[in-house]
Amino acid sequence: MDVGTTGVKLAVYDEGLSRIYYERLSVGFEKTAAGYVEQDAAKLAEVVKGFARKAKSMGAKKLGICTYRASVVAWSKEGLPLTNVVTWIDGRGKDVVERLPSYVKVLKRVSGTLAQILSPDSPAVLMRWILDHVEGLREKVERGEAYLWTVDSYILYTLTGRFRSDATNAALTGLVHPKNLEGIDVVFSLLKLPRKAPEVVDNVVEAGSFEGLDVSVVIADQQAASVAVGALSEGIIESVHGTGSFVEQCTGWLAMVGGGLVPLIIVSLDGRRVYGVEGFIRTTGSIVEWLREVGLFSSYEEMEELAARAGRGALIVPAYGGFRCPRAPDVRGLVCGLSLGVRRGEVVAGLAWGVALHIAYIVREIWRRVGASREPLWASGGYSRSDFFLQALADVTGLRVARPVDVESSCRGVAKLLAFADGRISRRELEEPPPTGKVFEPRVEAGEREHLIEKYRELLGVLRRWEKNPFLSGTF
Numbered sequence: 001m002d003v004g005t006t007g008v009k010l011a012v013y014d015e016g017l018s019r020i021y022y023e024r025l026s027v028g029f030e031k032t033a034a035g036y037v038e039q040d041a042a043k044l045a046e047v048v049k050g051f052a053r054k055a056k057s058m059g060a061k062k063l064g065i066c067t068y069r070a071s072v073v074a075w076s077k078e079g080l081p082l083t084n085v086v087t088w089i090d091g092r093g094k095d096v097v098e099r100l101p102s103y104v105k106v107l108k109r110v111s112g113t114l115a116q117i118l119s120p121d122s123p124a125v126l127m128r129w130i131l132d133h134v135e136g137l138r139e140k141v142e143r144g145e146a147y148l149w150t151v152d153s154y155i156l157y158t159l160t161g162r163f164r165s166d167a168t169n170a171a172l173t174g175l176v177h178p179k180n181l182e183g184i185d186v187v188f189s190l191l192k193l194p195r196k197a198p199e200v201v202d203n204v205v206e207a208g209s210f211e212g213l214d215v216s217v218v219i220a221d222q223q224a225a226s227v228a229v230g231a232l233s234e235g236i237i238e239s240v241h242g243t244g245s246f247v248e249q250c251t252g253w254l255a256m257v258g259g260g261l262v263p264l265i266i267v268s269l270d271g272r273r274v275y276g277v278e279g280f281i282r283t284t285g286s287i288v289e290w291l292r293e294v295g296l297f298s299s300y301e302e303m304e305e306l307a308a309r310a311g312r313g314a315l316i317v318p319a320y321g322g323f324r325c326p327r328a329p330d331v332r333g334l335v336c337g338l339s340l341g342v343r344r345g346e347v348v349a350g351l352a353w354g355v356a357l358h359i360a361y362i363v364r365e366i367w368r369r370v371g372a373s374r375e376p377l378w379a380s381g382g383y384s385r386s387d388f389f390l391q392a393l394a395d396v397t398g399l400r401v402a403r404p405v406d407v408e409s410s411c412r413g414v415a416k417l418l419a420f421a422d423g424r425i426s427r428r429e430l431e432e433p434p435p436t437g438k439v440f441e442p443r444v445e446a447g448e449r450e451h452l453i454e455k456y457r458e459l460l461g462v463l464r465r466w467e468k469n470p471f472l473s474g475t476f
Contacts, residue, residue: 041083085154091329167181203217223264233431316350317331325365352386360453387438397442
């Protein structure tokens with residue numbers, strides 16, 4: 001089961017890891033009066049339980065779950081939500097960061113790691129926001145009458161009644177150290193959070209059961225995608241293009257690299273952890289949906305046809321939720337290159353080029369800090385179905401881009417871990433790549449590629465200066 005930012009997917013596999021059933025239900029967002037983006041926690045739990053029952057009715061024996069990350073929720077000891085899910089994309093954490101004491105802001109300036117943890121989209125910061133805004137919750141958490149943590153822990157609790165969090169999700173909260181999985185006391189203290197953390201467990205674990213269905217795998221969704229393509233050895237790189245676009249490269253060691261890149265645990269098995277680094281764009285598929293809603297196309301097929309016929313005319317900078325790499329949280333989306341000759345196709349193609357160029361920027365930052373990638377760059381997720389986009393991605397990264405046959409990579413990664421949990425595949429087989437559907441070779445000459453990337457860097461520099469202008473950033 002893939003519990004994603006906009007919906008939940010159920011995939012049922014046979015013993016040979018062939019998918020025999022697939023279904024997706026949209027959960028969607030709720031926008032509050034303040035403009036925040038939340039998700040109905042009760043509805044989310046209802047969908048998850050319904051899918052678990054459906055899987056069991058089809059003969060499933062074990063359940064694996066991957067969840068979207070960096071989003072938090074509070075719930076009661078009875079498993080009932082006390083808040084909606086506060087999502088990673090709505091930016092309310094900025095209120096907490098701006099109100100931090102001056103000495104904390106000084107600490108942020110001298111510690112790059114602390115600056116990352118105390119950023120507006122950090123789960124630790126979002127937890128503080130919830131405690132500040134839900135009356136009586138702090139006292140209930142301290143008494144053990146309520147819980148506050150990330151979505152993976154909430155889903156596990158609603159299914160099994162156990163307060164646990166998997167290593168990949170817990171290490172991204174800013175409250176659990178990815179090296180030893182112990183609590184980071186200084187962050188709890190600086191944010192004045194109750195020391196009530198869940199038990200942190202491996203990704204393959206006897207997590208409990210739900211109505212007789214054993215829960216055997218829990219992992220973050222992007223890390224599950226890395227498992228799907230076997231990105232568990234140093235230098236292997238993969239990308240997922242769903243609601244947002246995420247790039248992960250396996251490092252083989254815990255790399256606290258800065259620059260807006262996120263150190264992460266890709267997988268934790270039998271107490272041994274595989275590490276990587278990640279960069280991301282918050283909005284990709286969500287911009288595709290926005291373009292559809294404003295009438296630029298009516299179907300995926302039309303979108304692809306329009307882009308394929310268009311030339312380079314417009315460019316969409318996909319900063320609809322700001323950027324983390326480079327650090328530019330208040331930058332917003334931009335369409336540039338407009339002229340009287342630009343039509344729908346150029347705008348649609350401009351999104352593909354914009355996402356591809358920013359992914360290329362992130363890839364270069366990864367190379368600069370942890371070393372070069374090993375080809376191919378695996379690409380999966382909904383937007384990876386676009387041949388136009390993947391060709392643009394190959395052209396501007398200079399890497400061969402491979403699309404697996406099964407682009408639902410998060411589900412596939414969970415299925416591989418379930419097979420590992422059941423003893424059907426070995427640790428070595430987890431590293432094997434998936435069947436390839438199509439490979440895209442770079443067609444752009446190296447000189448032109450470097451020119452495109454350099455001009456995009458210059459554009460990002462302009463936008464970052466714009467961001468610092470209080471009139472422009474506050475008005476447009």
